[in-house]
Amino acid sequence: MNKLGRGHRDKVQQFMTITGANEKAALTALKASDWNLEGAFEIFYNQLPARPVTDPRHLEEFYLKYKDMILVDGVSAFCDDLQVDPGDVVMLVISWHMKAVTMCEFSRQEFIGGLQSLGVDSLYKLKHLLPSLRAELKDEHKFREIYNFSFNWAKEKGQKSLALDTALGMWRLLFAERLWPLVESWCQFLQAKHNKAISKDTWAQLLEFSKTIDPTLSNYDAEGAWPYLIDEFVEYLRETGVVHPR
Numbered sequence: 582m583n584k585l586g587r588g589h590r591d592k593v594q595q596f597m598t599i600t601g602a603n604e605k606a607a608l609t610a611l612k613a614s615d616w617n618l619e620g621a622f623e624i625f626y627n628q629l630p631a632r633p634v635t636d637p638r639h640l641e642e643f644y645l646k647y648k649d650m651i652l653v654d655g656v657s658a659f660c661d662d663l664q665v666d667p668g669d670v671v672m673l674v675i676s677w678h679m680k681a682v683t684m685c686e687f688s689r690q691e692f693i694g695g696l697q698s699l700g701v702d703s704l705y706k707l708k709h710l711l712p713s714l715r716a717e718l719k720d721e722h723k724f725r726e727i728y729n730f731s732f733n734w735a736k737e738k739g740q741k742s743l744a745l746d747t748a749l750g751m752w753r754l755l756f757a758e759r760l761w762p763l764v765e766s767w768c769q770f771l772q773a774k775h776n777k778a779i780s781k782d783t784w785a786q787l788l789e790f791s792k793t794i795d796p797t798l799s800n801y802d803a804e805g806a807w808p809y810l811i812d813e814f815v816e817y818l819r820e821t822g823v824v825h826p827r
Contacts, residue, residue, distance in 0.1 A: 592618055599716040600625055622719040639702035640693050648689070656685045662704055665711065670754050674714045676734060677727045684735050718758040725788065728755055732784045742778035745771060752787075761791045763818070770817045775810065783810055798824050 585593065589611070596607040596618065602625060614620030649655030660667045667685070679695025681687055687695075699714075701707045717723045735751050736743045743751075749768045756764040767787070771779075786808050794801050801815055818824040 589616060592616060592621075596621055596625075599712070599719060601712050601716075619719065619721060622716065623721065626717065626720055626723075635697050635700060635702040640696055643696065643703060644689055644692050647687075647692070656687065659687075663708055663711070668754070670718065670758060671711055671715045673731060673734075673754070674717055674727060677730045678714075681734060683738065718755075724755075724759065728788050729785065731755065732781055740778075742780050743784065744778055745776065748779040748784070756791070759791070762796045763791070763823075766818060766821075766823050767814060770814050774813065774817060783808055786811060796824075 592611055593604065593607045596602065596611060597604065600607070600622070602610070606625065607621075610621040610625040611618075613624050647655050647659045649658075657667060660669075660672065665671055675695070676684070676687075678699055679687055679691040681691050681695075696702060696707070699707070699710060701710055718727065731751050732743055735747050749771065752764055752768060790807065790811055798815060798818065803812070803815075815824075
């Protein structure tokens with residue numbers, strides 16, 4: 582690695598830190614992606630071997646230790662033993678793997694099925710998998726799936742829309758991983774101008790907006806098919822001077 586330039590060395594180190602891969606695997610993935618980190622993550626995770634087989638008895642014992650996980654207290658104990666905060670984004674990734682229906686709740690089927698899909702059957706194994714789970718948010722396809730999953734997972738039972746405060750918290754959590762520079766302006770806009778629950782369409786369209794529209798709005802088309810709320814957000818950015826009109 583000493584023969585690499587500083588920029589490439591930094592990417593190798595960053596890749597190894599996030600994925601837990603060794604130097605050889607990091608170099609292979611980065612070279613295959615022409616030194617694009619996002620592309621390297623996708624190559625790396627698509628080439629991972631199949632998850633190991635789990636022991637049903639160990640899974641059952643694991644579940645029974647936290648069988649009150651249909652209650653908040655049970656999930657808190659689970660997080661404490663994992664040594665992660667319940668608000669840590671990695672818990673969202675775990676919930677996605679478990680196909681959890683409700684935030685802060687895991688049914689027996691969700692818990693055991695999720696652990697089987699991850700190939701772990703003990704707390705020790707799951708703790709060692711946390712860095713890899715966290716790094717899955719760097720994968721473009723997985724981030725989109727986790728983002729879309731989050732809407733139904735976070736909303737109140739029986740509700741079609743997501744409470745505004747909950748939506749703001751989820752956006753800040755998710756976009757902290759994607760580094761969208763307009764996330765705080767978006768949250769401030771909603772609090773000042775909208776102050777209503779968030780529809781599933783708005784939730785989905787914001788991801789598209791964040792991915793396709795430059796933060797300077799240089800490629801924003803006022804005639805595009807964006808929801809009215811996003812059009813109003815663009816006007817808000819220009820009125821407040823966050824982004825200057827072209």
